[in-house]
Amino acid sequence: MHDLQLLGVICILGVTCYAMRAGGYVLAASMRDDSIAGRFLRLAPGNLFIAFIVGGCLSGGPAGLVGTVVALVTMAITAREWAALGAGFGAALAASTIGW
Amino acid sequence: MVAALPFLLSNGAAGLVMGLTYKGLGLGAAHAILFSLLVYSATAQAITLSMWASPLPIVAMVVACIATNSRYLLMGAHLRQLFGGLAPRKMLPTLFLLADASWLMTSSDADRNGPDAGYLLGSSIPMAVGWVGGTALAYAAPLAANGPLRLAAALLPTMFIATLLPSQWKNVRSPWPWLTSAVAALLVARFGDPRWSMLIGGGCGTLVSMMERSDA
Numbered sequence: 098m099h100d101l102q103l104l105g106v107i108c109i110l111g112v113t114c115y116a117m118r119a120g121g122y123v124l125a126a127s128m129r130d131d132s133i134a135g136r137f138l139r140l141a142p143g144n145l146f147i148a149f150i151v152g153g154c155l156s157g158g159p160a161g162l163v164g165t166v167v168a169l170v171t172m173a174i175t176a177r178e179w180a181a182l183g184a185g186f187g188a189a190l191a192a193s194t195i196g197w
Numbered sequence: 198m199v200a201a202l203p204f205l206l207s208n209g210a211a212g213l214v215m216g217l218t219y220k221g222l223g224l225g226a227a228h229a230i231l232f233s234l235l236v237y238s239a240t241a242q243a244i245t246l247s248m249w250a251s252p253l254p255i256v257a258m259v260v261a262c263i264a265t266n267s268r269y270l271l272m273g274a275h276l277r278q279l280f281g282g283l284a285p286r287k288m289l290p291t292l293f294l295l296a297d298a299s300w301l302m303t304s305s306d307a308d309r310n311g312p313d314a315g316y317l318l319g320s321s322i323p324m325a326v327g328w329v330g331g332t333a334l335a336y337a338a339p340l341a342a343n344g345p346l347r348l349a350a351a352l353l354p355t356m357f358i359a360t361l362l363p364s365q366w367k368n369v370r371s372p373w374p375w376l377t378s379a380v381a382a383l384l385v386a387r388f389g390d391p392r393w394s395m396l397i398g399g400g401c402g403t404l405v406s407m408m409e410r411s412d413a
Contacts, residue, residue, distance in 0.1 A: 103228055106253050110245060111235025113259050117266040118295045121273025122288060126281070128274065133407075138275040140374075140406040141399060142304035143365045145271075146358055147375045148382035148398030149297065153355025155386045155394075161352050168356040173363045182203050185356040186349065193348055 157189070159197040164189025200306075201320035204298060205327040207353030210346050212331020215242060217340065219332070222249060226336035233332040237294070237325060240265040240392055268396045272300040279303070279312040288314065294321035297395075298354055305361045371409060378402025 128134050154162045168185025175181065212233060219229035236242055241262045248254055248261065273292060280288055291314065299321040306316050334340070369375065382398025385391070 100225075100228075102253070103224075104231070106255055106258070107228065107232050107235055109255060110232075110241065110258060110262055111237075113262045114236050114238050114241055114266055114269075115293055117263060117269040118273060118292045119289055121270035121275075122277045122292055123273075123285075124270070125274035125277035128277075134274075135278065136407055137403055138271070138278055141271065141275060141403045142301070142308075143369060144374055144378040144402030144406060145395060145399030146301055146305075146361060146365060147378040147402060148395045149301065150355055150359050150362070151379045151382040151398060152386050152391055152394040153352070153358070155383065156391060157352050157355060160348070161355060164352050165356050165359045169359040169362055172360040176363070178200070178203070178357070178360050181360045182353065182356055185359070186353065189348060189352050189356075190345060 160189045160192040163192040163197065201299065201302060201323045203353065203357055204320075205323040207349055207357070208324045208327030209331040209334070210349040210353075211239060211351075212328040213335050213340065214331075214347060215239065215328075216332035216335025218246060220335055222246070226333070229336065230329060230333050233329045236262075237296075237328060238262070238266055239328075244392075265392050268297070269295060271396065272297075275304065276300070276317070279307050280314045280317075283314055291318045291321070294318070294325045296321060296324050298357060299324055301358050301361060305364055309364055373409065374402040374406040376402075377405045 125138075150165060154165050157164070164185040167188035168181045171184040172178065172181035215233065216229055219232065224232070232242060236245075244261045244265055245258045248258055272295065276288070276292075276295075295317075299317060302320045303313075303317040306313060340346075378398045378401060380398075381401035382394040385397045386394040389397075
């Protein structure tokens, strides 16, 4: 494959991805805060968090589920991110090692 | 930036795995690094990798990038609500580094401490450095994508977002929206396309939130 062609494809895909990142910000300028779309966007984050975590747990298998639950519980108890991530990753690694 | 430092590790591991895949495909270091820098999306890069052929199916790749990254439209529109008062010349360059996790962290921080565009930029930088640096490391060091590395790349982002849940729970009035999000995401991931589980699951839960609240 020609280097220049490959460079062109990378640039096209890069521009496409940036357009998706900036597009919502630019388009939302014409949206009112009290509109239905405005309310939707205000309420969306927590729900997206949950959907993101469920998707991640599924793709990570049982080890992913164990690690995420341990991280969540540790965070709720200690309120320390490093402790939660360390405990979660340790639990996932242990679960993975024993074949989960 | 400090809050997002764990992503230096997880994105670094994921970027390393991506770099090793590019290396296996025969891409040169400069092209692989440029890919991770300009496209900067694990899902878009993974799906375009799966479509790799000669000649490259450019239109199909662009459509795939739009489909997998459509969630960024929602995130960008939400960021406009938070940072609409800032000049576009300040926000638009920052959006180049927008990632799922930096948006999630910024939204959570805005709930706790109020909107802060600097937080978005600060949380995005370690993620981008990790991702691009990991890709570069795949070419610089004689490494293989082994078990713990793959595990860290796959699981740490989910675990990190899980650590944000306790602070989000304080704003929740009933469990139904979150349950709806979880069930819808589960169904989409299990029986449909996992790449859409976040958007569809989160969208369903948000609709339930809207039906429950009249003032939020």
